[in-house]
Amino acid sequence: MWLKGALLDIASALRPDHGPTVVREWSDAVRLLDPEPVGFRALFLIGLGWEGHPSPSKLEETLTAFTEAGWAVHQDVTDQDGESWATARREEFEVRVYEGGRSGLVALTGWTPVTYPELRLGQPSFTRSTADGVLCDDCHGWGVCLTCEGRPYERRYERCWCIANNAGPGKCVECAGRGLRSHAIVLWCRPRQLLHGADAEAAPLSPIAEAGHDSTLSALSDIAQRNCTCGEFRCSWRNVVHEEGEHLLARFVGACQGCDAQRAYTFTLPLP
Ligand SMILES: [Zn+2]
Ligand SMILES: [Zn+2]
Ligand SMILES: [Zn+2]
Structure with a gap:
């Protein structure tokens, strides 16, 4: 307000x-x-x-x-x-x-x-209205791996699958941590x-x-x-x-x- x-x-x-x-x-x-x-x-x-x-x-x-x-x-x-x-x-x-x-x-x-009514979370890189492009389908604009919410865990019997990812542990694989698909990337799936x-x-x-x-x-x-x-x-x-x-x-x-x-x-x- x-x-x-x-x-x-x-x-x-x-x-x-x-x-x-x-x-x-x-x-x-x-x-x-x-x-x-x-x-x-x-x-x-x-x-x-x-x-x-x-x-x-x-x-x-x-x-x-x-x-x-x-x-x-x-x-x-x-x-x-x-x-x-x-x-x-x-x-x-x-x-x-x-x-x-x-x-x-x-x-x-x-x-x-x-703002979050219940959880205490950080700010996403983008939300739909603020993205200059199309929000990443996988991370919805966060830019982080949503399985571990960006805090890649590695325990004795369990590790988040994002740890071995090219973009880096905790990052979203699809958008390499950017949170959105740029026009250049969207091009191959949808003509711009x-x-x-x-x-x-x-x-x-x-x-x-x-x-x-x-x-x-x-x-x-x-x-x-x-x-x-x-x-x-x-x-x-x-x-x-x-x-x-x-x-x-x-x-x-x-x-x-x-x-x-x-x-x-x-x-x-x-x-x-
Ligand atoms: Zn539309
Ligand atoms: Zn993503
Ligand atoms: Zn992860």
């Missing part, structure tokens, strides 16, 4: 007149070998929208607001199309900051550490669609443009409720806007965090 309040405070200071939108709240379940979850992480997606086209970048302002609120900020990348990514950390909380390509949309995805630049423009899914929204933020709030064909809703959405004839065309693309398939939606927005 502290995290949600802190994000809303920062977002409201940036947009005092319009106010931020809580696009979605959810949690990531964390499990060991049994299907029953052992812990949960809370996540919030908060969106900020600015009018005008092309919209000037608000990333600088956003990151300054985080710094002033006591967060450690790290700017990761800025794409040639104007998309930007950054990370803000404070204590055990983390926020992924994303700005769309000249679309006036800034999205803040914040998450808490994983590229999302960058020209590839995104020529996306094979090239969806029919939908009407009914007047801003990228409103469109984001809509697609954040939609599921992938695999049933997963978690997706790191990216957004670019360009002018086409009498209106704006807002494209959203993202890789499903469940199956890594490309998802795409297009919306027509009124010209400002």
Whole structure:
């Protein structure tokens, strides 16, 4: 709850007149070998929208607001199309900051550490919403051998099978301790669609443009409720806007965090 309040405070200071939108709240379940979850992480997606086209970048302002609120900020990348990514950390909380390509949309995805109601366990490397790729099927993002929970035992008559593993004792064999299958590895089991630049423009899914929204933020709030064909809703959405004839065309693309398939939606927005 502290995290949600802190994000809303920062977002409201940036947009005092319009106010931020809580696009979605959810949690990531964390499990060991049994299907029953052992812990949960809370996540919030908060969106900020600015009018005008092309919209000037608000990333600088956003990151300054985080710094002033006591967060450690790290700017990761800025794409040639104007998309930007950054990370803000404070204590055990983390926020992924994303700005769309000249679309006036800034999205803040914040998450808490994983909490365990009963057991006392360490933090997994990734949970489904925080993985940049597909979570490892064997260790569910922990990166450790789940038979011994990363504490390889070797007793007189018994040793955990992970002791002789190439990745090292206690590590997950499938992902070599990374916790996820990278796009490069997923490639052999599932073709990955590229999302960058020209590839995104020529996306094979090239969806029919939908009407009914007047801003990228409103469109984001809509697609954040939609599921992938695999049933997963978690997706790191990216957004670019360009002018086409009498209106704006807002494209959203993202890789499903469940199956890594490309998802795409297009919306027509009124010209400002
Ligand atoms: Zn693994
Ligand atoms: Zn083991
Ligand atoms: Zn999927």
